[in-house]
Amino acid sequence: MTSYQKVPSGENGDKVENVDRFASAKRYGGLIFLAVVVTAAVLLSPTGSTEAIEEFTAFIPDEDTKLFDEYNRYVLHDFDAKPTFAGFLPGVAGLYGKPLWSFYVNRGQGVASFGTQSKEFPILEFNAANKAYQLTPFIGFRSFVQATRGDSTRIFEPFSPKNSRIIGTDNIGLPKRTQFIGTNDMEVKEVDYENGLTTTAKYVVLPEEDFGALIRRTTFTNIGLDSVTLSALDGLAKMEPSGGKLDWGLKNMGRTLEGWMGVYHADDTLSMPFYRMSTEPGDSASVKIETAGHYCISFIEDPENDAELLPIIYDSTKVFGQNTPLDMPAGLITSSVADIVSSTQYGDARTSSAFAAVDSYTLLPGESVTIASFYGKTDDIANVPKIAEKVSSANYVQSKYVRARTLMNEITASVTTTTANPLFDGAVKQMYMDNGLRGGLPNILGDVDEKSQMSNADEDPRLKVYHTFSRIHGDLERDYNAFMIDPTYYSQGPGNYRDVAQNRRNDVIFYPRMGGFDVKQFLSYIQADGYEPLTVEAMAYLIEDPEVAQEVADKVCADERSNNILTAVLSGGAFRPGQLFALNDQLDIALKVDNDRFINEVMAAANATEMALYGSGYWADHWEYYLDLINNYLAIYPDGEEQLMYDNELRYFFSTATVKPRSEKYVLDLTQDGKGKHVLQLDSTTFDEEKVAEQEAYRNTNTGIIGTDAYWQRIAGGGAAFKSTPIAKLFLLGTIKFATRDAYGMGIEYEGGRPGWNDAMNGLPGMVGSGMPETYEMYLLLKYVKKVADTYSRGIVIPTELADLVQKIEAAQDLLESTGYQDPEDLPLDVPPELFNYWDVVAAAREDYRNNVQYYFNGTTVELSANDVSSMLSRWISQVELGMARAMKIASRGMNDDGTSGVPPAYFSYNVTKWVKNGGKNDKGLPLVNAKAMKVGTFPLFLEGPVRYMKTVTDEETKGNMYDLVMASGLRDHGLNMYFISADLKGQSYDMGRMMAFASGWLENHSIWLHMSYKYYLELIRGNLYDQFFSEMRGGGMLPFMDPDVYGRSLMECSSFLASSAFPDPATQGRGFSARLSGSTAEFLSMWVLMFIGPEPFILADDGSLQMQLVPALPSWLFEDLDDDLPGTYDEDGNLIVTFKLFRSIIVTYHNSEGGNLYGVSPNSYKITKDDGTSVTVDGGVIPTDEAIAIRKVFGIVSIDAYF
Known part of the structure; x- marks a missing residue:
C-alpha cells in the first residue's frame, strides 16, 4: 500500500478566459x-x-x-x-x-x-x-x-x-x-x-x-x-x-x-x-x-x-x-x-x-x-x-x-417567463424564489367549500393567509443575524420588519386572492407613537370558543379520544400550522381526513392575530413601505380602496420600549478629540418596566405563555384593544412624521435611536440627524391620505389624543405664519430662530402626545371631516415642499460638489450650538441639556436621496434630467458601470456610524449596494425612462447581465453588495458578497411586473365598472436578439412572441407584429381562452368587465393572447 501523498504536477497551466459583457x-x-x-x-x-x-x-x-x-x-x-x-x-x-x-x-x-x-x-x-x-x-x-x-x-x-x-x-x-x-x-x-x-x-x-x-x-x-x-x-x-x-x-x-x-x-x-x-x-x-x-x-x-x-x-x-x-x-x-x-x-x-x-x-x-x-x-x-x-x-x-x-420548479413556475434570453428567464425564477425566502410565500388556507374557493381573503373571513419558507437573512457572510427555520410542516421563521415589508410588496400581484391582507397586517403594527416593532413573526391563530373547536374536531378526527384531545388543543391557546401538526404527532391524534383538509377546516374556523416583537430602538424607515403595499393592492383592486381604507378596524401594536423626550436624551459630552463639548442624542428609547408589567398581566398561569392580547394597546381602565380604520392609522402616521421634521423643516429626525434604510449610518441619530428619504415618503403619504379624503368625502375618526396634537401643530403653523418668515435666497446653516421655535413647539407637542398614549388610549375619539382633512393636509404638504426645496439649496452636491447640481441630499446632522443644562443626567452620569439653537450639517451624496426623490416626481422630463445629473455625479462608478451607495466619504466623521469603519468600497462605505441600485433602476422604468433603464440592465448594472468572471458567483443570485471600484484591491472589485437574501429581489420583481404586466392592470371605467389592460414595457431584444445569437420564437403568423404567467396560472402571450420595442403601449386586440375551450376576442386595449373579473379571480381562464 502506497503512502498518502500528493498527486504529482505536470507542466501545462490553465488559461484564464476573458469574456464580453453578453x-x-x-x-x-x-x-x-x-x-x-x-x-x-x-x-x-x-x-x-x-x-x-x-x-x-x-x-x-x-x-x-x-x-x-x-x-x-x-x-x-x-x-x-x-x-x-x-x-x-x-x-x-x-x-x-x-x-x-x-x-x-x-x-x-x-x-x-x-x-x-x-x-x-x-x-x-x-x-x-x-x-x-x-x-x-x-x-x-x-x-x-x-x-x-x-x-x-x-x-x-x-x-x-x-x-x-x-x-x-x-x-x-x-x-x-x-x-x-x-x-x-x-x-x-x-x-x-x-x-x-x-x-x-x-x-x-x-x-x-x-x-x-x-x-x-x-x-x-x-x-x-x-x-x-x-x-x-x-x-x-x-x-x-x-x-x-x-x-x-x-x-x-x-x-x-x-x-x-x-x-x-x-x-x-x-x-x-x-x-x-x-x-x-x-x-x-x-x-x-x-x-x-x-x-x-x-x-x-x-x-x-x-x-x-x-x-x-x-x-x-x-x-x-x-x-x-x-x-x-x-x-x-x-x-x-x-x-x-x-x-x-x-x-x-x-x-x-x-x-x-x-x-x-x-x-x-x-x-x-x-x-x-x-x-x-x-x-x-x-x-x-x-x-x-x-x-x-x-x-x-x-x-x-x-x-x-x-x-423548487413547481414554486418558481409561478413566474415562468419565456423570452429570447433564457438567462433572463432563469433569473426571474431565481428572484421569485429568493424573494420568497426573505418575505415568505403566501398560502391561502380555509378553502372548505365552493364559496370560499370563489372568494378572496377580504370577501370570506374563513380564508387565512399564511406565509411559509421565510427567515431572517442570516448565513455564513451575514454571520451577525440569528436566522431561524422551523423544522416543522408549514415551516417559516421570523423576519426583520423592513425585509418582510419590502419583499411582500408584490404578493397581491401574484396571489390576487390575498386581497388587502398585507396592507392590513402591516398597518396593524403601527404603534400609537408612530413606530413599529423590529421582527415580524408568523401569524398565529385562535379558536377561543370550545364549541367551535369541537365542531372542527368532529369533522377531522377519526375517534373520540382524538376528538377530545384536538378540541382541547384548538381551544387552549394560540397556534400555528406547523405547531398543530407537531402536536398531532406528539399526542397521537388520529385524523380521518388528509393534511390539506385538516388544516383548511381548522383555519376556516380560527381567528388570526398578527405577531411581532420589539428589538432595540425604532428604525425610521419601517413605515415607508406601506404605500408600495397599498399601490400594488390598488393595481389589482382599484374598486376596493374605499372598503379597505374605511371599513376595517385595526389595532395598535404595543411594544415594551418608549421613546424618550429630548430632555432625557440630549447629552452633553466631550468631542472625540477631547478638546471641546457637543450635544449628542443618545439612548433614545428606554425599556419600559410598566409596559412589561402590562404584558405580564396576560401570562397564562397554566402554560406560562403570555397571551396574544398583551401585544395590543388597550383603552384605559381595562378596556378592549383600541382600534382605528386604516385611513385613520395612516393619518396618525402622517401627522406624527410631519411633527418629527427637523429644525430646518427638511428631513425627518432619527429620534427613535435608529436611522432609516441605511442602517450603517447608526451614528446619525447621535448626531441629532435627520433623513430626506423619510421626508419624500411622508410627502407621498400625506398626498395619498388627502386623495382618499377627497375621493370618498368620508370623515376620519381619530383618538382625541391625536386630535390634541393636530390642534397644537395647526397653532404652531399659525404662529410661524404670523412671524412673516420667508426663506432668504442664501440659506444660512444656522437654523433661523423662527424655524427653531416652530420646531421646539411642535416637538414638545409630539412629546406630550406620546406621554398621553404611553400605556393606553383614553377611548374617546374625534371625527375630522373630509374637508378639514383635505385643507389641513394641503397646508402641511406645502410646508413639506418648502423643506424639500431648502434641502436642495443647502445640501445638493453632485457634480464637482459645487452645490448647484440638483442631486437631492439624503441626510443632515444638527450641531446644538446653544443649550442649557436641565439638571438631569443620563445613565453614565453625563449632563442632559435642552437645545436653544442649532446649526445644520451636510454629508456627501447618497444614492437613497435621488431614489426616494424620484418617487415624488410625476413628469418624465424631470426624471430624465435627474438621471443625467446622477450619472454625472460622484454616485456613478464608471469603472463598473454601476452606482455607489454613496459618494466618497473620505474625511467624514466616524460619528456617522460603522460605515466609516470599513474600507472604501466595502460593505456600506462607497460600495455598490445592489438593493439601493435596484431601487434606482426601478424608478427609471416607473418614470418611463425605458432606454435608460434597459441600457443600465444590459450594461452590466443588473443581473443576469454582469460579467460572470468578475461577479464571482452565479448570475442568478443577487448579492447584498459588490466591492466597488473604490476598493483598494482591483482583483476584488465587482465581486458579489452576501448572496441571495437581498431586498434587490423585491425590486427586480417590481421591474418584472412593469415590464410584462404594466403599472395598472385593473382600472375603473367612468361608470365605476372594472376593466383590465396589459401595458408592457418590453425591448425588442427580449423577442429576438440575433446580435447575441439569441433567436426568437414565432407564432403561426410569423410574429415574434414572448410568454409569461399572470397570477401564477394564466399563460399570457404577446404577439409582436412589428418586432420592435413595446414600450408602454396597449395591445390592438386580445384573445381570451377559457378552460372549456371557448374563447373571447376583444378589440382594443381594454378588457371588459366580465372577463376582467374572471381573470382577477383566476377562474376559468387558461390563456390570454395580446396582439400588438
Missing part, C-alpha cells in the same frame, strides 16, 4: 456542452500516468465556456481555485416537510455547516465565512479511498486541498474540479485521471417527509480501462451531538462541552449511531436530560432493491489517528477499512466523526457506485430504525433527489 447570455443560450475526449493512451494507463496526461492535455478542456448545465445549474469550473464565495441550500422541504439549513462554500466538498432550526443547533458547526473557507476541507465532508488495480494500491482523498489547481500555473496531473449550484441542490465533481476515478458529491435537503435530513450522495466512477477495487470512508470529519443551544459553547468552551458528548446506538450494529449529549450543558439546579439526537444512516444505493446499511466510523481517531489538523487520514494509512470497522470505537467525551465504511467494492471500467447518506435529527433513538428502513428502500433516494428539484 457572453453569459450567449453561453446559456447555446447550452454549450463540451465533450471531454480522453484517449486510449490515458485510459490504458491504470493510474493515469502523468506522461499520458501531458500528451493528451489538448483534449481535456480547461478553458470551459459552459456557465449552466442541462439542469440550469450554475457551473463553476476549478471552483476551489477561484476566489471564495458562500451560498446556501434554501431550506425548503415543501409544505409537508421538515427542513434543515445548510451552507456551502467553494472549498473542500462544499457543505460548510448544516443543522436544524438555527445555528444554535448544528450538526456540522456553524462558522462565519472567513473561517468556513479555511475549515470546510478539513472538518466537513471527506472521502478517503483505497484503490487497488492489479497489484498496485493507492490511498488518496478526492477534493483534497493538497491537489487543488492554481490558476495560471502548471496543473498537469491535478484533478479537474467543478461545482454545480442549483436552486435546491449543490454538487461537486472531481475528475482524477491520475487515479482513474471520478468522484461526485451531491446534496439536497430531504423534501416532504415527517423527519428532516440532509441527503448526500457520493458517487465513485471508474474511468480507467481495467477494474478497480475500492475501500472507502465517506462522511463527516466532525459531527456535533444534539444537546440544546451549542453555538456559543462550541466556540468558547468546546473542550469542556465534550464532557457531555456521547455516541449511542439504535441496535447492536455500527449502522445507526445516535449522537447526543447526556444532558443539556449547564450549571444550574435545573437539569434537562437530552433524549433527542443526531443520526447518520448510510448505504450503497440500489435502485431495484432495499439496501443494507453500512457501518459508521464515529471514532475519529480510527480515521485520523493523532493527526489533529485532520489534513491526512493517519489511521487509515496504517490500517485498512476492514480493520477499522472491526476495531473497538469510542465516542464518549470527544467530538466524533460520521464516516460510512465500504470494505470492498469492485468497479469494472465505466461502472459507478453511490453511497447515500442521511444526516438529521430526531427526538428519540427509537425513531432511527424506522427512518433507516424508509430511506434505504429501493429508489427512495433517487425519488427524493428528483422531488427536491421538481419542488
Whole structure:
C-alpha cells in the first residue's frame, strides 16, 4: 500500500478566459456542452500516468465556456481555485416537510455547516465565512479511498486541498474540479485521471417527509480501462451531538462541552449511531436530560432493491489517528477499512466523526457506485430504525433527489417567463424564489367549500393567509443575524420588519386572492407613537370558543379520544400550522381526513392575530413601505380602496420600549478629540418596566405563555384593544412624521435611536440627524391620505389624543405664519430662530402626545371631516415642499460638489450650538441639556436621496434630467458601470456610524449596494425612462447581465453588495458578497411586473365598472436578439412572441407584429381562452368587465393572447 501523498504536477497551466459583457447570455443560450475526449493512451494507463496526461492535455478542456448545465445549474469550473464565495441550500422541504439549513462554500466538498432550526443547533458547526473557507476541507465532508488495480494500491482523498489547481500555473496531473449550484441542490465533481476515478458529491435537503435530513450522495466512477477495487470512508470529519443551544459553547468552551458528548446506538450494529449529549450543558439546579439526537444512516444505493446499511466510523481517531489538523487520514494509512470497522470505537467525551465504511467494492471500467447518506435529527433513538428502513428502500433516494428539484420548479413556475434570453428567464425564477425566502410565500388556507374557493381573503373571513419558507437573512457572510427555520410542516421563521415589508410588496400581484391582507397586517403594527416593532413573526391563530373547536374536531378526527384531545388543543391557546401538526404527532391524534383538509377546516374556523416583537430602538424607515403595499393592492383592486381604507378596524401594536423626550436624551459630552463639548442624542428609547408589567398581566398561569392580547394597546381602565380604520392609522402616521421634521423643516429626525434604510449610518441619530428619504415618503403619504379624503368625502375618526396634537401643530403653523418668515435666497446653516421655535413647539407637542398614549388610549375619539382633512393636509404638504426645496439649496452636491447640481441630499446632522443644562443626567452620569439653537450639517451624496426623490416626481422630463445629473455625479462608478451607495466619504466623521469603519468600497462605505441600485433602476422604468433603464440592465448594472468572471458567483443570485471600484484591491472589485437574501429581489420583481404586466392592470371605467389592460414595457431584444445569437420564437403568423404567467396560472402571450420595442403601449386586440375551450376576442386595449373579473379571480381562464 502506497503512502498518502500528493498527486504529482505536470507542466501545462490553465488559461484564464476573458469574456464580453453578453457572453453569459450567449453561453446559456447555446447550452454549450463540451465533450471531454480522453484517449486510449490515458485510459490504458491504470493510474493515469502523468506522461499520458501531458500528451493528451489538448483534449481535456480547461478553458470551459459552459456557465449552466442541462439542469440550469450554475457551473463553476476549478471552483476551489477561484476566489471564495458562500451560498446556501434554501431550506425548503415543501409544505409537508421538515427542513434543515445548510451552507456551502467553494472549498473542500462544499457543505460548510448544516443543522436544524438555527445555528444554535448544528450538526456540522456553524462558522462565519472567513473561517468556513479555511475549515470546510478539513472538518466537513471527506472521502478517503483505497484503490487497488492489479497489484498496485493507492490511498488518496478526492477534493483534497493538497491537489487543488492554481490558476495560471502548471496543473498537469491535478484533478479537474467543478461545482454545480442549483436552486435546491449543490454538487461537486472531481475528475482524477491520475487515479482513474471520478468522484461526485451531491446534496439536497430531504423534501416532504415527517423527519428532516440532509441527503448526500457520493458517487465513485471508474474511468480507467481495467477494474478497480475500492475501500472507502465517506462522511463527516466532525459531527456535533444534539444537546440544546451549542453555538456559543462550541466556540468558547468546546473542550469542556465534550464532557457531555456521547455516541449511542439504535441496535447492536455500527449502522445507526445516535449522537447526543447526556444532558443539556449547564450549571444550574435545573437539569434537562437530552433524549433527542443526531443520526447518520448510510448505504450503497440500489435502485431495484432495499439496501443494507453500512457501518459508521464515529471514532475519529480510527480515521485520523493523532493527526489533529485532520489534513491526512493517519489511521487509515496504517490500517485498512476492514480493520477499522472491526476495531473497538469510542465516542464518549470527544467530538466524533460520521464516516460510512465500504470494505470492498469492485468497479469494472465505466461502472459507478453511490453511497447515500442521511444526516438529521430526531427526538428519540427509537425513531432511527424506522427512518433507516424508509430511506434505504429501493429508489427512495433517487425519488427524493428528483422531488427536491421538481419542488423548487413547481414554486418558481409561478413566474415562468419565456423570452429570447433564457438567462433572463432563469433569473426571474431565481428572484421569485429568493424573494420568497426573505418575505415568505403566501398560502391561502380555509378553502372548505365552493364559496370560499370563489372568494378572496377580504370577501370570506374563513380564508387565512399564511406565509411559509421565510427567515431572517442570516448565513455564513451575514454571520451577525440569528436566522431561524422551523423544522416543522408549514415551516417559516421570523423576519426583520423592513425585509418582510419590502419583499411582500408584490404578493397581491401574484396571489390576487390575498386581497388587502398585507396592507392590513402591516398597518396593524403601527404603534400609537408612530413606530413599529423590529421582527415580524408568523401569524398565529385562535379558536377561543370550545364549541367551535369541537365542531372542527368532529369533522377531522377519526375517534373520540382524538376528538377530545384536538378540541382541547384548538381551544387552549394560540397556534400555528406547523405547531398543530407537531402536536398531532406528539399526542397521537388520529385524523380521518388528509393534511390539506385538516388544516383548511381548522383555519376556516380560527381567528388570526398578527405577531411581532420589539428589538432595540425604532428604525425610521419601517413605515415607508406601506404605500408600495397599498399601490400594488390598488393595481389589482382599484374598486376596493374605499372598503379597505374605511371599513376595517385595526389595532395598535404595543411594544415594551418608549421613546424618550429630548430632555432625557440630549447629552452633553466631550468631542472625540477631547478638546471641546457637543450635544449628542443618545439612548433614545428606554425599556419600559410598566409596559412589561402590562404584558405580564396576560401570562397564562397554566402554560406560562403570555397571551396574544398583551401585544395590543388597550383603552384605559381595562378596556378592549383600541382600534382605528386604516385611513385613520395612516393619518396618525402622517401627522406624527410631519411633527418629527427637523429644525430646518427638511428631513425627518432619527429620534427613535435608529436611522432609516441605511442602517450603517447608526451614528446619525447621535448626531441629532435627520433623513430626506423619510421626508419624500411622508410627502407621498400625506398626498395619498388627502386623495382618499377627497375621493370618498368620508370623515376620519381619530383618538382625541391625536386630535390634541393636530390642534397644537395647526397653532404652531399659525404662529410661524404670523412671524412673516420667508426663506432668504442664501440659506444660512444656522437654523433661523423662527424655524427653531416652530420646531421646539411642535416637538414638545409630539412629546406630550406620546406621554398621553404611553400605556393606553383614553377611548374617546374625534371625527375630522373630509374637508378639514383635505385643507389641513394641503397646508402641511406645502410646508413639506418648502423643506424639500431648502434641502436642495443647502445640501445638493453632485457634480464637482459645487452645490448647484440638483442631486437631492439624503441626510443632515444638527450641531446644538446653544443649550442649557436641565439638571438631569443620563445613565453614565453625563449632563442632559435642552437645545436653544442649532446649526445644520451636510454629508456627501447618497444614492437613497435621488431614489426616494424620484418617487415624488410625476413628469418624465424631470426624471430624465435627474438621471443625467446622477450619472454625472460622484454616485456613478464608471469603472463598473454601476452606482455607489454613496459618494466618497473620505474625511467624514466616524460619528456617522460603522460605515466609516470599513474600507472604501466595502460593505456600506462607497460600495455598490445592489438593493439601493435596484431601487434606482426601478424608478427609471416607473418614470418611463425605458432606454435608460434597459441600457443600465444590459450594461452590466443588473443581473443576469454582469460579467460572470468578475461577479464571482452565479448570475442568478443577487448579492447584498459588490466591492466597488473604490476598493483598494482591483482583483476584488465587482465581486458579489452576501448572496441571495437581498431586498434587490423585491425590486427586480417590481421591474418584472412593469415590464410584462404594466403599472395598472385593473382600472375603473367612468361608470365605476372594472376593466383590465396589459401595458408592457418590453425591448425588442427580449423577442429576438440575433446580435447575441439569441433567436426568437414565432407564432403561426410569423410574429415574434414572448410568454409569461399572470397570477401564477394564466399563460399570457404577446404577439409582436412589428418586432420592435413595446414600450408602454396597449395591445390592438386580445384573445381570451377559457378552460372549456371557448374563447373571447376583444378589440382594443381594454378588457371588459366580465372577463376582467374572471381573470382577477383566476377562474376559468387558461390563456390570454395580446396582439400588438
